[in-house]
Amino acid sequence: MARDAVPREDGPVGRFAPSPSGPLHFGSLVSALASYLDSRSQNGDWLVRIDDLDAPRTTQGSEDAILQTLEAHHLLWDGVPTRQSDNQPHYTTALQQLADKGLLFFCTCSRKSQKGLQAYPGTCRANVCSVPDLNAQLALAAGDHRSALRLQVPDCDQPFHDELQGPQTTQLMRDGGDYVVLRRDGLISYQLAVVIDDARTGVTRVVRGADLLPTTGRQHHLHTQLGYTAPSWLHLPIVLNERHSKLSKQARSLAITTAHPSTNLNMALQLLGQQPPRDAHLWSATELVGWAIDHWVPAQLPATPAFENFFGW
Numbered sequence: 047m048a049r050d051a052v053p054r055e056d057g058p059v060g061r062f063a064p065s066p067s068g069p070l071h072f073g074s075l076v077s078a079l080a081s082y083l084d085s086r087s088q089n090g091d092w093l094v095r096i097d098d099l100d101a102p103r104t105t106q107g108s109e110d111a112i113l114q115t116l117e118a119h120h121l122l123w124d125g126v127p128t129r130q131s132d133n134q135p136h137y138t139t140a141l142q143q144l145a146d147k148g149l150l151f152f153c154t155c156s157r158k159s160q161k162g163l164q165a166y167p168g169t170c171r172a173n174v175c176s177v178p179d180l181n182a183q184l185a186l187a188a189g190d191h192r193s194a195l196r197l198q199v200p201d202c203d204q205p206f207h208d209e210l211q212g213p214q215t216t217q218l219m220r221d222g223g224d225y226v227v228l229r230r231d232g233l234i235s236y237q238l239a240v241v242i243d244d245a246r247t248g249v250t251r252v253v254r255g256a257d258l259l260p261t262t263g264r265q266h267h268l269h270t271q272l273g274y275t276a277p278s279w280l281h282l283p284i285v286l287n288e289r290h291s292k293l294s295k296q297a298r299s300l301a302i303t304t305a306h307p308s309t310n311l312n313m314a315l316q317l318l319g320q321q322p323p324r325d326a327h328l329w330s331a332t333e334l335v336g337w338a339i340d341h342w343v344p345a346q347l348p349a350t351p352a353f354e355n356f357f358g359w
């Protein structure tokens with residue numbers, strides 16, 4: 047069931063939005079914990095959304111495993127977890143809104159032709175998609191689409207503020223350019239879905255990994271284009287392994303277990319620049335998270351782009 051949350055007047059609404067493509071890994075726990083503490087320390091709400099749009103990458107049992115891991119670490123959400131796969135009608139409405147403004151166009155460029163380009167060069171901009179065209183396209187079965195739909199972006203700077211990384215500016219046309227909102231395989235793109243989901247559920251605060259910082263400018267822009275107020279942003283350093291690659295499900299990063307949640311939380315808190323008590327690993331997850339809410343010091347968050355080789359992983 048979708049939740050139409052009303053933000054509390056006295057605190058932010060944060061969220062954690064894992065994709066169910068595998069169990070939670072340490073990098074995701076760090077993001078979840080930071081987002082949770084950011085909201086709870088300001089008497090805010092914290093939502094969990096399962097970002098399951100990319101059905102081919104969804105693995106069976108991942109959603110339950112992720113939720114159980116969050117619970118074991120005492121990261122308890124408000125309401126019920128929502129799923130992107132339940133939100134298709136809202137994505138369709140947003141696409142119609144954009145098509146109505148003449149901002150969508152059909153793109154038949156191959157992936158190969160885009161290789162090495164920093165931004166989409168606007169090749170197919172003349173193939174404007176009207177609302178009836180869009181509805182016909184949406185009615186096609188997945189896999190039958192011959193073209194993707196891109197959103198035309200203006201040739202201007204999109205400034206936004208990141209609470210940890212400082213002032214940022216994205217030049218929308220140069221930094222990626224017109225981007226895909228409906229994929230050739232019929233799936234809604236992450237870029238569109240994340241904006242609509244956050245806006246609809248009243249999210250006012252997005253705390254996540256800095257790997258998503260480069261696309262935040264376009265998300266900020268899309269919020270305003272659809273008539274929403276963009277949330278405030280905080281991008282955390284990403285956790286890298288000894289090969290300098292991001293911990294991720296694709297890289298088969300170590301899943302965290304629920305056997306020793308306090309040990310995991312203690313490590314994550316240290317990584318986030320907090321100073322848990324010496325014997326914190328002996329506390330229960332409930333006690334440790336309670337302590338962390340009361341002692342959360344955002345000013346101690348490290349503003350580096352990445353944590354290298356943390357604990358030898």
Ligand SMILES: [Zn+2]
Pocket residue numbers: 152153154155168169170
């Ligand atoms: Zn094209």
